[in-house]
Amino acid sequence: MRVSFWGTGTSVGIPMIGCSCGTCVSDDVRDQRTRASIMIEFDGHSVLVDTSTDFRIQALRCRLHKLDAIFYTHAHADHIFGLDDIRPLNIKHGPIPCFCTPETLERLKEIFSYAFVDRKSYGGLPWVTPHLFDGEFEFAGQRFLPLKTLHGEGITTAYRFDGVAYLTDCSAIPAKTLDALWDLDVLILDALRLKPHPTHLTLEQALAYVEVLRPRRTYLTHISHEIRHEEISRGLPPGVELAYDGLQFEI
Ligand SMILES: [Zn+2]
Ligand SMILES: [Zn+2]
Ligand SMILES: [Zn+2]
Known part of the structure; x- marks a missing residue:
């Protein structure tokens, strides 16, 4: 199984429009973060977790030809607004199964009602077939365990698959x-910034969870411009790294 970070940035993307801070003007490509999503590949199948606002550019960057499923974490704009750009895949391969909670589906249908219309063939619109889960489910022979996490007042779906959790x-x-x-090979965890935030973990809070869970490896993601890759990486404990766009690992 291979997991690739398609995007590791917070909702505004890094660099942020109009900002000239050290991270936003950095030459280090690891400081250039598109909106968060990961690609999971196993046994010839590919599952994308979230269609971020930057889906089109991410798919081109990775030379995507086929997508077997989309799993959604929640329906915030930065995680869903690339959905319209799945159309070239629909032309070739028909509808794409989309897995999410009833709450996320409701929100997706409000925004992308035209993607869920019953039809026999591609008609110029994004085309997905919804699959709701209630507990662990299987896709293409692989088990996935959806888990609830708090996102301020809202709920986000995390996914555990084998020894990996996102x-x-x-x-x-x-x-x-x-x-x-418990017993994770790889934990991928939100670590937005250094200052407290109502809906995201700070770096310090994320590291406190790492202390408790003790995964063999941790990648931090959904990162804001408060975190400059090289500078912050130097102070991280062993086994913990900041993720960056294009980073991959195999398990
Ligand atoms: Zn987000
Ligand atoms: Zn900045
Ligand atoms: Zn969110």
Whole structure:
């Protein structure tokens, strides 16, 4: 199984429009972060977690030809607004199954009602077939465990698959979810910035969860411009790294 970071930035993307801070003007490509999503590839199948606002450019960058499924974490704009750009894949391969919670589906249908219309063939519109889950589910022979995390007042779906867990956009991890995150090979966790934030973990809070869960490796994601890759990386404990766009690992 291979996991690739398609995007590791917070909702505004880095560089941020109109900002000339050290990170936003940095020459280090690891400081240039598109909106957050990951690609999971296994046994010839590909599952994308979230269609970020930057989906089109991310798909071109990775030379995407086919997508077997989309899993959604939640329906915030930065995680869904690339949905319209799946159309070239629909032309070739028909509808794409989309897995999410009923709450996320409701929100997706409000914004992209035209993507969910029943039809027999591609008609110039994005085309997905919704699949709701209630607990662990299987896709293409692989088990996926959806888990709830808190995102301020809202809820985000995290996914565990084998020894990997992806927790983007969270401000706290409920006890029940923590219980399902033991013995991880790789934890991917939200670490927005240094200052507190109502809907995201700070770097310090993320590292506190790492201390508790003790995964073998951790990648931090959904990163704002407060975090300059090289500078912050130097102070991270062993086994913890900042993710960056294009980073991949195999498991
Ligand atoms: Zn986000
Ligand atoms: Zn900046
Ligand atoms: Zn969000």
